[in-house]
Amino acid sequence: MAMKKTAKKRATATKRTVTAGCYGCAATWAGAGAQGAAARHHDETSHQTWANVKMLVVYGKAQHASPLIGGTRRRRRSRATARVR
Ligand SMILES: [Zn+2]
Numbered sequence: 001m002a003m004k005k006t007a008k009k010r011a012t013a014t015k016r017t018v019t020a021g022c023y024g025c026a027a028t029w030a031g032a033g034a035q036g037a038a039a040r041h042h043d044e045t046s047h048q049t050w051a052n053v054k055m056l057v058v059y060g061k062a063q064h065a066s067p068l069i070g071g072t073r074r075r076r077r078s079r080a081t082a083r084v085r
Helices: 034-045
Strands: 012-022 028-030 049-059
Touching: 012 034, 028 034, 034 049
Parallel strands: none
Antiparallel strands: 012 028, 012 049
């Protein structure tokens, strides 16, 4: 059977980002357990809850810094702290 030329083994990385919250009492959750927390919170309280799931898929290996995968995400830090001289 003729096979289509397939790509070489392709590095694939995925990252899910979940944020969740409650419309009833404004509780919020983030991270791996957020979606489950929203579901359980609804079960326990009957509050209407939501979960926003984003999935990032990256193909290939980094030839330069990949800012969204691997925990190197830069966070803008406030420089509000006063410099002491
Ligand atoms: Zn709630």
